[in-house]
Amino acid sequence: MRPLVPRRTALAGGAATAAALAAGLAGCAPTGAGKVNAEAVIPPSDGPVTLTYWAWLKDLQKVADEFNKTQDRITVEAVWIPGGNAGGYAKILSAVAAGGGPDIAQVELRSVPEFALAGALTDLTRYGFAKDEKAFDPGAFAQIKVGDSLWAVPQDTGPGAMFYNKEVLEEELGLTPPKTWDEFRSVAEEVKKAGKTLMTLDPGDGSVLPLWAMQKGSVWFEPKDDTWVLNMADDPTMEMADYWDGVFSDELVSTGYGPFSTPWYAAAGDGKVLSYVGGSWGDALTETVPGGKGKWAVADMPRWEDGYASGGLGGSSAAVLSTSEHPAEALEFLRWMCTDPAGIDAMIENSGIGWSPAADYIGKKRQQPSEFFSGQNYNEEVILPMAEGQSLDWTWAPLMQRIIDRLGDGMLEVVGGGSTFTKMLPQAQEDIAEIMRKIGLKVEIAK
Amino acid sequence: MRSKSAPWVLMAPFLLLFLFTMVVPIIIAIVQSFLTVRRSGLVGEDGAVSHFAGLENYLAALTNQNFTESIARMLLFGVVQVTVMIVASTILALLLESASAKWPGLFRAAYFLPYGIPGVIATILWSFLYVPGLSPIVDVLGWVGIDVDFLGPSIVLWSIANIVTWTYTGYNMLIIIAQLKAIPGDIYEAARIDGAGPLRVVTSIQLPLIRPALMLTIIFSIIGTLQLFAEPQVLSTMSSGINSEYTPNLSAYAYAFQYNDLGMASAEAVIIALAAFILSAAALGISNRLGRKS
Numbered sequence: 185m186r187p188l189v190p191r192r193t194a195l196a197g198g199a200a201t202a203a204a205l206a207a208g209l210a211g212c213a214p215t216g217a218g219k220v221n222a223e224a225v226i227p228p229s230d231g232p233v234t235l236t237y238w239a240w241l242k243d244l245q246k247v248a249d250e251f252n253k254t255q256d257r258i259t260v261e262a263v264w265i266p267g268g269n270a271g272g273y274a275k276i277l278s279a280v281a282a283g284g285g286p287d288i289a290q291v292e293l294r295s296v297p298e299f300a301l302a303g304a305l306t307d308l309t310r311y312g313f314a315k316d317e318k319a320f321d322p323g324a325f326a327q328i329k330v331g332d333s334l335w336a337v338p339q340d341t342g343p344g345a346m347f348y349n350k351e352v353l354e355e356e357l358g359l360t361p362p363k364t365w366d367e368f369r370s371v372a373e374e375v376k377k378a379g380k381t382l383m384t385l386d387p388g389d390g391s392v393l394p395l396w397a398m399q400k401g402s403v404w405f406e407p408k409d410d411t412w413v414l415n416m417a418d419d420p421t422m423e424m425a426d427y428w429d430g431v432f433s434d435e436l437v438s439t440g441y442g443p444f445s446t447p448w449y450a451a452a453g454d455g456k457v458l459s460y461v462g463g464s465w466g467d468a469l470t471e472t473v474p475g476g477k478g479k480w481a482v483a484d485m486p487r488w489e490d491g492y493a494s495g496g497l498g499g500s501s502a503a504v505l506s507t508s509e510h511p512a513e514a515l516e517f518l519r520w521m522c523t524d525p526a527g528i529d530a531m532i533e534n535s536g537i538g539w540s541p542a543a544d545y546i547g548k549k550r551q552q553p554s555e556f557f558s559g560q561n562y563n564e565e566v567i568l569p570m571a572e573g574q575s576l577d578w579t580w581a582p583l584m585q586r587i588i589d590r591l592g593d594g595m596l597e598v599v600g601g602g603s604t605f606t607k608m609l610p611q612a613q614e615d616i617a618e619i620m621r622k623i624g625l626k627v628e629i630a631k
Numbered sequence: 632m633r634s635k636s637a638p639w640v641l642m643a644p645f646l647l648l649f650l651f652t653m654v655v656p657i658i659i660a661i662v663q664s665f666l667t668v669r670r671s672g673l674v675g676e677d678g679a680v681s682h683f684a685g686l687e688n689y690l691a692a693l694t695n696q697n698f699t700e701s702i703a704r705m706l707l708f709g710v711v712q713v714t715v716m717i718v719a720s721t722i723l724a725l726l727l728e729s730a731s732a733k734w735p736g737l738f739r740a741a742y743f744l745p746y747g748i749p750g751v752i753a754t755i756l757w758s759f760l761y762v763p764g765l766s767p768i769v770d771v772l773g774w775v776g777i778d779v780d781f782l783g784p785s786i787v788l789w790s791i792a793n794i795v796t797w798t799y800t801g802y803n804m805l806i807i808i809a810q811l812k813a814i815p816g817d818i819y820e821a822a823r824i825d826g827a828g829p830l831r832v833v834t835s836i837q838l839p840l841i842r843p844a845l846m847l848t849i850i851f852s853i854i855g856t857l858q859l860f861a862e863p864q865v866l867s868t869m870s871s872g873i874n875s876e877y878t879p880n881l882s883a884y885a886y887a888f889q890y891n892d893l894g895m896a897s898a899e900a901v902i903i904a905l906a907a908f909i910l911s912a913a914a915l916g917i918s919n920r921l922g923r924k925s
Binding site: 586 | 668669670671672673674675676677678679691697758759762763764765780782784867868869870871872873874875876885887888889890891892
């Protein structure tokens with residue numbers, strides 16, 4: 185293969201134009217948006233408005249249609265995108281950087297500050313969203329707040345609870361679901377003696393650590409004026425870390441595969457893995473355990489003597505993007521979707537969302553006993569108090585995905601025996617501070 | 632005049648696609664690898680500035696321990712897996728092209744078949760043979776007293792190597808067979824007249840003459856190894872041995888799609904490309920030197 189000369193020069197010419205083009209593109213890409221929160225508020229439109237909403241919730245259009253029926257000013261069109269870390273976020277951020285994109289996008293609660301940091305979000309306090317605080321579950325509302333700004337509308341949450349195989353744990357082994365973490369340890373020992381595992385963890389998934397820390401009462405990321413104060417090695421966190429070091433070194437939980445993975449389902453179906461401690465959305469996933477119907481039940485998340493009843497894991501928000509030309513209308517729709525009983529029921533029915541973000545409404549379907557979970561009315565009896573017992577002080581930091589990956593890699597070291605949580609967390613904190621500083625944020629590590 | 636513009640018009644569909652899907656993205660990546668974004672305020676509300684960073688991203692990438700470890704991991708993987716695979720491909724090709732081969736067509740198709748299965752699907756299929764509790768292999772090994780965790784930190788790399796070898800051996804075999812078929816019959820005839828046995832034919836005629844095909848498969852395999860992505864990505868949810876930057880491409884992917892740090896991702900991508908280039912050039916150089924000696 186010997187390229188012909190004319191073709192080579194043609195390519196060189198093309199490359200030169202492309203280089204100029206690329207330089208132009210790259211030069212403005214990261215800063216294309218982001219100034220919108222300093223500009224004048226966009227007034228509501230006089231005429232009819234069409235909003236687009238990018239999300240990976242299934243059948244979201246059916247939810248939007250419910251809203252479209254209620255009035256004739258605003259039409260919402262839902263567009264399905266891949267899940268956030270599976271490419272959805274990159275798609276949203278690229279669209280915003282290019283000055284386009286939808287009016288509304290689904291963003292996980294913990295990723296909201298990251299999107300704000302990328303200049304992709306409209307600060308909703310400028311559109312009067314602070315007035316709506318009372319309509320929301322305080323635990324949900326707290327997670328979209330950074331300092332005084334409100335960056336998104338919470339769409340669902342995941343208060344922690346314990347889903348367990350009642351038939352095996354209670355009837356076969358004669359144990360009761362642990363109320364405290366100390367009891368969790370002794371129950372796990374008994375379960376291990378019986379040749380089973382109480383719980384499994386995905387060793388590379390660091391997202392359980394913030395859940396455990398916020399339940400214990402720590403606030404890892406504290407915004408103070410324009411500085412982030414990190415508390416990832418404070419007393420409550422270290423106590424929590426020490427506890428899990430003990431659990432890991434005695435191999436009381438299995439770290440071979442994560443909950444809801446293929447092997448997990450196989451083992452859970454066989455009655456070999458007995459529980460999942462995590463977000464309330466685990467209910468829908470637990471319901472697909474083969475042959476589990478009527479055998480499983482839900483209990484409170486095991487807790488500490490101090491700290492809170494529960495913490496949050498997962499959940500997402502609907503964020504108004506900075507490139508939206510109709511933020512007022514977008515907020516109007518989201519107010520309906522996330523607080524109106526009709527909106528909540530539509531989201532539960534069609535999209536199977538996690539815990540309701542509304543203050544006084546958990547969803548019609550969730551006020552009844554569940555056949556799968558041993559006839560227990562678990563939503564009202566367990567999840568509701570768990571949701572109400574969350575820490576309201578927790579704030580998510582920017583770069584949360586990176587932080588969680590760093591924690592996940594740290595957890596792999598702990599599982600591999602090369603470190604402990606008590607050693608790993610302070611190191612992770614140093615790394616995370618460095619990463620945040622590198623992009624220009626002011627960071628302090630609490631003493 | 633018409634005759635001069637005609638080729639351009641005919642080539643335009645290709646050139647435009649080539650320009651916008653290959654050349655422009657590569658140039659954007661290179662430009663971006665020299666840029667970094669600095670933000671101010673609690674969550675960047677005081678603005679973000681993109682500025683020229685020189686080699687900052689490259690330094691950050693090369694001092695990112697996860698990334699350098701991932702490159703070292705791929706080198707180890709390549710030395711073992713590419714060798715095993717190329718040897719296996721060559722042996723299969725020689726066997727299928729030998730005079731005594733039965734149903735060569737059928738076996739050629741059978742060995743090539745795995746290549747037709749997308750990497751993600753292949754990995755999911757293999758995971759059913761790896762995962763404890765599901766895998767009949769693990770069960771059987773357990774009965775005879777061998778406890779092995781194919782997805783454990785020390786073995787998972789070789790479990791991935793197994794999937795890759797399974798997928799690409801047949802493909803490389805086919806390239807080698809094509810070259811074997813191009814050897815003129817009179818060379819074999821001459822060898823036979825000179826009294827060469829089957830083994831002598833392999834070492835003195837077939838192997839030297841398929842060297843170009845072997846070089847091609849080796850270079851493709853080196854590049855493929857550095858770009859390993861789908862298999863570890865799929866297995867990461869089931870294995871305690873795969874971190875978020877297990878391979879160089881997973882690292883670049885994490886920075887681009889999860890951390891929104893395009894500068895770093897681009898720098899890593901350029902480093903991966905350079906590494907593939909250098910390794911391929913080295914393989915070619917070694918091959919040429921060996922060729923001159925013989």
